[in-house]
Amino acid sequence: MKLVTYVLDPSTPREEGRAGVLLNDLVLDLAALGRWAAQRETAFARLSPDRETPLPATLLALLQQGAAAWERLRVALALAAQEEPRRLQEQAGLAFSLEQVRLRPPIPNPPTIRDFFAFEAHVRNARARSGLEVPAQWYQIPVFYFSNTSALYGHDEAIPYPRLSQALDYELEIAAVIGRAGQDIPAEQASDYIAGYMIMNDWSARDLQLQEMAVQLGPAKGKDFATSFGPWLVTPDELQPYRRGSGADERFDLPMRARVNGLLLTEANFQEIYYTFPQMIERASQHVRLRPGDILGSGTCGGGCLLELGQERHRWLNVGDVVELEVRGLGLLRNTIGASHA
Structure with a gap:
């Protein structure tokens, strides 16, 4: 469905x-x-x-x-x-x-949004831009941050440009929605807790994010102004033809693409993810109870943002730009960058 x-x-x-x-x-x-x-x-x-x-x-x-x-x-x-x-x-x-x-947004009022950092290629590419290696701790646990549940947008909604920023970016992700409550959920059983999947765009103000994270906190204002989800929530049965692996290693062969003003900038595949959603659910549910409607983001796929691609490939986003994210089986999520809030 x-x-x-x-x-x-x-x-x-x-x-x-x-x-x-x-x-x-x-x-x-x-x-x-x-x-x-x-x-x-x-x-x-x-x-x-x-x-x-x-x-x-x-x-x-x-x-x-x-x-x-x-x-x-x-x-x-x-x-x-x-x-x-x-x-x-x-x-x-x-x-x-x-x-x-x-x-x-399919779930316009989720209890929580946890956004993970689960694609090794994204971590490696983004950190390489600053001359950094992937930290050893990244390979030990799937890490996440909490996003803003009050600044969500759906398909074809305008995204207000964050007025304090001059470096607006898109991020191509997939989100999973929790369908039933649970705590300390083993990864081998975690897929049973997923109600469905949807495309996610974790809009990012890179200059604000850099400023926040320089003091070992954040991304805070670098992220909390907008997140897009949609166009719909797809139940897991619809993705069975693309399923690869099972249990903790459940993955899906889903080509992922991002375009800005019709120009193809990102091509990736969801099965390249390092930490699977079952592994993310296991981590997120440790010591706490996940609830129906909680959202878990995958983090950006490899090459899934302008930060990775570099300004030599494409400038930061401007007002009027149209960003389209497309994933096999999940549809197409489109947003236009609008004027800043007064």
Whole structure:
């Protein structure tokens, strides 16, 4: 499945976005889909404890409700797939074309965002720009920092240029979303805790980041102004054709690309990652409880940012630039750099 958070009116606050599921080129509103299915199928009605709200209105609520809610969604989506698209669109508030909606981050209000540093090529390339080696400690544990859950953007949303910076960069990443709670999760079992994957752009103000990290903290203001996710949350079953390895070594053969104003700058593959998501989950869950909706970022892939490529390849980003990140199986995440906030 591909799950989205959407609005019909672009001025709608992100916290009021509604959950949807894709059926071909239609977005089906989750809550409306649940009510529609409950009226048409007794088997679905028996699965639902509440006939008025058999499916939740947000993806975070879906994750929090767990396996029973996912089963109701699968049954409802299968029923909808048997209908003609025209008939679904005739139902008020049920189905919209992708052109009718504005996508927001699939999980617009995650409890936490942990962004890792899991691609060896990125670490090596970025540090080489400063004449540094990869620290030995990097090979001992997957490390991460906490990002800002209040500055998230979705597909085709404008990214405000951070006004204190003159060195704006993109970062091509993949994010995993936790689907059920757990603590001290072994890497061998960790993939069972993943609800889905999405593209992530960890926007970075390199001059601010350098200033912050010079005092052994950060990246702080170098990162906390914007993170993009999308265009949708893809459930793990959709990536099975690309799965390589299992357990702690589960990887996916997913080509990754980044373009700026149509110019291809980055080509990588997700299977090149050094630390896998199961290993990241094991580390993140040590001593603490992960919750449904928590987001884990992979960190930048090798060659996945302008910092690595260098100014000889491409300048820093400017207002008006269009950045597109594309990953096999996950879609395309596009953002335009907008003016700074006043």
